[in-house]
Amino acid sequence: MDWLANFSAFAHPGARRLWIKLETDRRMLEASLAAVPARNLPVRLRSLLLLGTVLAVTTATGGAEASDVGSAGSLPQAGPVSEGLQLRVIAVGNGADEQNPDLRAPIVSDFAEWRSVTLLAEIKNVSDMPIRLMGVRYGDSVTGPYIGKSNSDHFAPVLFRYDFVTLAGDSVRTPQRTPRDEQFLELSGARVESLRPGEALVCLLRPLKMRHDAPHWLPPGEFSIRVRYLGTSQAAQDVMNKHWPDKRYSGLWHGELISNSVPVKIGDQRPLELVWGPVTAGLQAAVELRDEDTHRREGRLLPRNEFPLQGAISSYVHLKNVSDRSISFWTEQFRQGDTVEATDVNGKVMKPVGPFFTGWSPMEKWTLQPGEIATVYTNIGSALLATSRSRGRGAPNAHPESIAQAGDYRIQLELNFGNLRTRDGKGNPIPGPDDFQGAIRTGIIPIVVRPRRPEDDPPKFIGRIQFRSTGGDAIQGGTVAVREQAGEELLKGEFRGATVDIPDCQGKPIYVSVRAQGHEEQVFHELVPDPKKTLIVELVPAKRTQFRLLTVSGKPIKGAKVRYFNRSKALAGSGPYPVDGRNGPVWAESDSSGLVQLDSLQSIDPYDKRLGENVYWFYIEPPLPWAPRFVGPLRAGEDLGPLTLLPLLEVRGEVRGSKEELDNFAAEWDQPEAMRARDPARDWDYAESSVLTTTREGDKLTFRLSNLRPGRLRFVSNFQPGTKSVSHEYSKRKPGKDDVVLEVQLTESRSDIVLTSSVKE
Numbered sequence: 166m167d168w169l170a171n172f173s174a175f176a177h178p179g180a181r182r183l184w185i186k187l188e189t190d191r192r193m194l195e196a197s198l199a200a201v202p203a204r205n206l207p208v209r210l211r212s213l214l215l216l217g218t219v220l221a222v223t224t225a226t227g228g229a230e231a232s233d234v235g236s237a238g239s240l241p242q243a244g245p246v247s248e249g250l251q252l253r254v255i256a257v258g259n260g261a262d263e264q265n266p267d268l269r270a271p272i273v274s275d276f277a278e279w280r281s282v283t284l285l286a287e288i289k290n291v292s293d294m295p296i297r298l299m300g301v302r303y304g305d306s307v308t309g310p311y312i313g314k315s316n317s318d319h320f321a322p323v324l325f326r327y328d329f330v331t332l333a334g335d336s337v338r339t340p341q342r343t344p345r346d347e348q349f350l351e352l353s354g355a356r357v358e359s360l361r362p363g364e365a366l367v368c369l370l371r372p373l374k375m376r377h378d379a380p381h382w383l384p385p386g387e388f389s390i391r392v393r394y395l396g397t398s399q400a401a402q403d404v405m406n407k408h409w410p411d412k413r414y415s416g417l418w419h420g421e422l423i424s425n426s427v428p429v430k431i432g433d434q435r436p437l438e439l440v441w442g443p444v445t446a447g448l449q450a451a452v453e454l455r456d457e458d459t460h461r462r463e464g465r466l467l468p469r470n471e472f473p474l475q476g477a478i479s480s481y482v483h484l485k486n487v488s489d490r491s492i493s494f495w496t497e498q499f500r501q502g503d504t505v506e507a508t509d510v511n512g513k514v515m516k517p518v519g520p521f522f523t524g525w526s527p528m529e530k531w532t533l534q535p536g537e538i539a540t541v542y543t544n545i546g547s548a549l550l551a552t553s554r555s556r557g558r559g560a561p562n563a564h565p566e567s568i569a570q571a572g573d574y575r576i577q578l579e580l581n582f583g584n585l586r587t588r589d590g591k592g593n594p595i596p597g598p599d600d601f602q603g604a605i606r607t608g609i610i611p612i613v614v615r616p617r618r619p620e621d622d623p624p625k626f627i628g629r630i631q632f633r634s635t636g637g638d639a640i641q642g643g644t645v646a647v648r649e650q651a652g653e654e655l656l657k658g659e660f661r662g663a664t665v666d667i668p669d670c671q672g673k674p675i676y677v678s679v680r681a682q683g684h685e686e687q688v689f690h691e692l693v694p695d696p697k698k699t700l701i702v703e704l705v706p707a708k709r710t711q712f713r714l715l716t717v718s719g720k721p722i723k724g725a726k727v728r729y730f731n732r733s734k735a736l737a738g739s740g741p742y743p744v745d746g747r748n749g750p751v752w753a754e755s756d757s758s759g760l761v762q763l764d765s766l767q768s769i770d771p772y773d774k775r776l777g778e779n780v781y782w783f784y785i786e787p788p789l790p791w792a793p794r795f796v797g798p799l800r801a802g803e804d805l806g807p808l809t810l811l812p813l814l815e816v817r818g819e820v821r822g823s824k825e826e827l828d829n830f831a832a833e834w835d836q837p838e839a840m841r842a843r844d845p846a847r848d849w850d851y852a853e854s855s856v857l858t859t860t861r862e863g864d865k866l867t868f869r870l871s872n873l874r875p876g877r878l879r880f881v882s883n884f885q886p887g888t889k890s891v892s893h894e895y896s897k898r899k900p901g902k903d904d905v906v907l908e909v910q911l912t913e914s915r916s917d918i919v920l921t922s923s924v925k926e
Contacts, residue, residue, distance in 0.1 A: 240268060244391075244424040249292030252424040254370075254392045259283045263315045263369040275430045279379045282429055284370040286325070286392055288422070290360035297359050298418040299324060299397045301368045304356035306412070309772020310690040313356065317369050323351045326393040327372040329383060330426075339382050340539050341532040346590045348401040351527060353409070357417065378540030381483060385433045392424040400590075437469075439483055440608030442577075447488030448533075452578045452607040453481045454546055458621065470612040472550060473621040474571055480505075480546025482580055482607060486533035493533070494582050494601040497526040500543040502584055507549060507568055508575045515566040517548040528587070528595065545578060550614065571616050578607045628670035628694030631663055632679055633703050639663035640704060643681030644750070650674040650691060670694040680752075683707060685767040685801070708802030710763040714755045714787065715807050721759030722810055725787035726751045730795065731840065731851075734776035738847050742895050746853060747784045747793075755787075759807075766801035782840065785810070792874040795838050814873040814911055818918030820859060820866035822884055826922055827866055831889055832857040832882040833898045836874060837908075852879070854898035879908045884922040 243253035257270040259281040266285050276282050290296045301320040303311045323344075329337035358366050372390065373379040396419035397405075405414035439451035456467050457477040472478055482503075486492045507515045531539045551567035568574060583602030587595045596602055630647075632640040640663075647656040647667050655675065656667050667675070674693050680686040684704035692700055714722040729749040733741065743749065755761045767779050782797030791810040799805070820830055835852035842848055857880065859866040870878075883889055885903045892899045900906050905922060909915075 241425045241427070243287070243289065244422070246291055247422045248418065248420050249290060249294065249296050250298075250394075250418065250422050251289050251291045252392065252394055252422045253287040253289070254284050254390070254424040254427050256390075256427050256429055257283050257285050257369075259371075261285065261369055263317060266315075266367045266369045268367060274428050275432065277432045279373045279383055279431055280371070282371065282373050282390075282431065284372060284390070284392065284427065285367060286370055286394070286424065287365050287367045288360075288394060289365035290362055293362050295359055295361050296418055297357055297416055298366070299352055299355050300358040300366055302356045302358075303354055304412075305775065306409075307354050309770070312772075315368065318371060318374060320352065320355050321368070321370050323348055324395060324397075325370060325372075326395060328391045328393065330389045330391070332387050332389075337383060337388070340378075340534075340537045343530040343532070345528045345530075345587075345595065346400060347527060348398055349404040349408075352397060352401060353405060357412070357414065378481075378483075378538070381437070381538055381540055383431065385431050387428065387430045389426045389428050391426050394422040394424075396420060396422075404590075440610050441485065442606045442608040444487055445605040446601055446603065447486060447490070447492050448601065448605055449485045449487050450578075450580065450605045450607040451483045451485075452576065452610060453483060453540075454549075454576070454610070454612065455479045455481065458623075470610060472612060472614055473617045474550065474569070474614060475552040475617065476550055476621065478546040478549050480543050480549075480578065481540050482543055482578060483538050483540050484531075484533070484605070485538045486535055489535055491532055491534050492601055493530055493599065495528055495530050495585075495596040496541050496582065497528050497585065498542070499526060500541055500580070501526075501545075502581060503543045503545050504579045504581075505545045505549065506577050506579075507566075509570075510573050515568065517545075517564045517567040519543075519545040519548040526585075528585075530595075530600070541580075543578070543580065549576070568614055571614050574612050574614060575609050576612055577609045580605050580607075623671045625669045625671055626694075626696040628667040628675075628696070628700070629698075630665050630667060630677065630692075630694075630700040630702065632665075632681060632684075633701060634684065635703060635706060640681045640684065643679060643684075645680075646678040648676050650676055664699060667694060670696075677702070679704065680765045683764050686765045687767065688770075688772075690772070705767075707764050707766060708768065710766050710799060710801055710803050712761055712796065712805035713807045714759040714761060714785065715809055716791070717809055717811060721755070721757065722787050722791060723755055723757050723759065725755040725759075725761070725785055725791075725810075727753040727755070727761050727763070727796075728784045728786060730782040730784045730797070732782075733780050733798075733840075733842070734770070734773060734778070735780050735800075735843050736775075736777040738842070743782075743851065746896065747786075749784065752783070763799075766799075768801040780842075789813070792872075794874055794876075798841050811875045813871070814875060815914045816870045816873060816878065816911070816918055817916040818868055818920065820868070820882075820920045822922055824864065825886070826884040827861075827864070829884055829886045830859070830866060830882065832859075832880055832920065833891075834870065834878065834880050835897060837877050837879055837897070850897065852897040854881070854893065854896060857882075873911060875911050877908060878911050879906065880918075880920055881906055882920050882922075 241253060241255060243251040245251070255268065256273050258273045259276070261270055261283055268285055268287060270285065288298070301317045301324065302313055302315045305312050331337065360366060370392070372392070373383065397414075397417045398419055402414050402417055402419070405412070437453065439453065441449040441451045443449070454470060454472070455478065456472060457479045501519060501521055503519070505517060507517065509515075533539055548564055549568055551564070551569040581604050583596050589595055632643070634640060642659070642661050644658065645656065645660050645665060646654070648654040650673065655669055656665075672693065672695075674691040677689040677692055678686070681704060683706065685707040687704055689702055692702070694700060714725050716722060728747065729752050730747070731741070731743040752765070753761050753763050766781055769778055770776075778800050780798040780800060782795055783799065785794050785796055787793065787810050790812050792813045794810060796805070796808065820827060822830070833854040834857045835854040837850040837852040840849050840851055857868055859868045881898045881900050882905045883901070883903055884905070890901060892901065905920075907920060909918065
């Protein structure tokens, strides 16, 4: 059937679509019968399977390009072999499962919009040697449960390129984009795949979803797509191997692997009418605002520039070269630091401030030829509408100048190029002397902000979850916290009964944290509630951990609250920081014999096994007159035996110095507690610093501190004139260059503490 492989040479567009439909139907029927031996199928049915393929081909006439079809007739023929690999691509529905990509999925050619275009790519080792290459799944350098999860939207734009060709055979020309030489950073979290001879790697690609400029340069119509896999450049491998030698990043495949051609049709989209701003150095800018409430994408898009209150907005800026020369500029892939003005009908101007994201941001250089347009994303749109929730691409915002009232507004953005300066791997400045730098303003566009309607929110339902023991019995009580994977809290508190109701579910993945008596505390990620089903999750039996609280005379202490303070890993560094501090939830209480039993400690986090056992700290809060204390590091199943609690202590002291020093004096105090790690070099101090209150008595200052626990007591003082520059590491005062630090070890109450401009203790 070699003639089948040449079908693309003479296929008419209409015939091609007919072939795709018939071929899809044939493959679906074939897949459903795959488990039945061919010899057991009726002869007429076997003939029908073959006829489906023959009919698809023999009805085709005309002369436009179609996808390459393999001789087997079931999958397109792969592209040419390059360095032992071959790449095959098919187009599938945008509902395809990224985590379990299946080449038996029905072939799809028509897509409602550009961002729906979805491909499955099969990279096959056709050599006789193993080949190592970078894929689109997370490696073990990320936190569980994401190890092994596919994140094509992040990794694929670095590894793959896409070529679009019209039915007339013309390549779709796009502006030149050159990323900074930082591929190693973007790929450092990806998994290295090893393919033995004959093995294949299949991944899902969304070639246009991450291209913010796609609506402009790819209008509705019919196209063919070829995919190129580039792999990991040698330069990136060298840097990655230098920084992470144990990851074996050297010897990865790189080059250019070209796929077969895939036909797609992109449906009509709403017209985009851009309003251009003034010309600046040969460039004009126009802002586009997009509704990002994804539940409306399927047939319920709002009119352009209409948004409900508290809606999710993404903002994009189109930059057009209106000069007669090429223009280049550098920009972050996700810009921040731009400004926006929103003017209401009364002329009031509001200037919302967008969220600021810390950390590294990929940068790329655009080079626009005359008439070309670049489209860049800026996060300022997420600040336009006031909301207390995390929506769209932005973090929660409640900026006082965000739009909080329905009405008509005019929007204008200003982008600043060149504020972020850096250098490439060779030390050359970014931006360079020939790159555009400065501010450019968009045209002014009108928007309508209207009251919310029921259809603006996705349908909600009550989800149900049941926790069971390993024996299958329902667990009747405990504490649970549920939030959407994106961050919105749905439920928190105690539960009673076999089934827990989760309100306001939207079918989105949820994060569930649960703790029940006799079972290890556990976190479940990416559970998806269903209105028709109850989620069933199994909890692991816990090893009992215990200790006994006694006074100095050996009497038991009853009623001491044991508050959860922190949890880390045996092989981890420091942290995480205890969010609730000393006010964490009570996990246990000492009984009349002083015994404390903890029966929900987790031995090993299944998402972080490589970091070893869990290590806990607790804060003991006893009744008066006994002083609180920390307990840890503690592991599941340990018996610490008796722990002695000491009485509360008191400290009195004074501040000495010149009149000027006393006039300028300011201080904070705290009681640092060492958080012990397996490696002493990774120990860290936790402290909650408070302002030291003093009393003026003539030419001296005095102070008094009560309800102190035995252990370290620290004072951070400053005697310098002028405004104090104070900084903290979380809740702990960080000493500055002019600060004086005094630390003492408390074993009993004292009245002789003296603070001076020099340490004398």
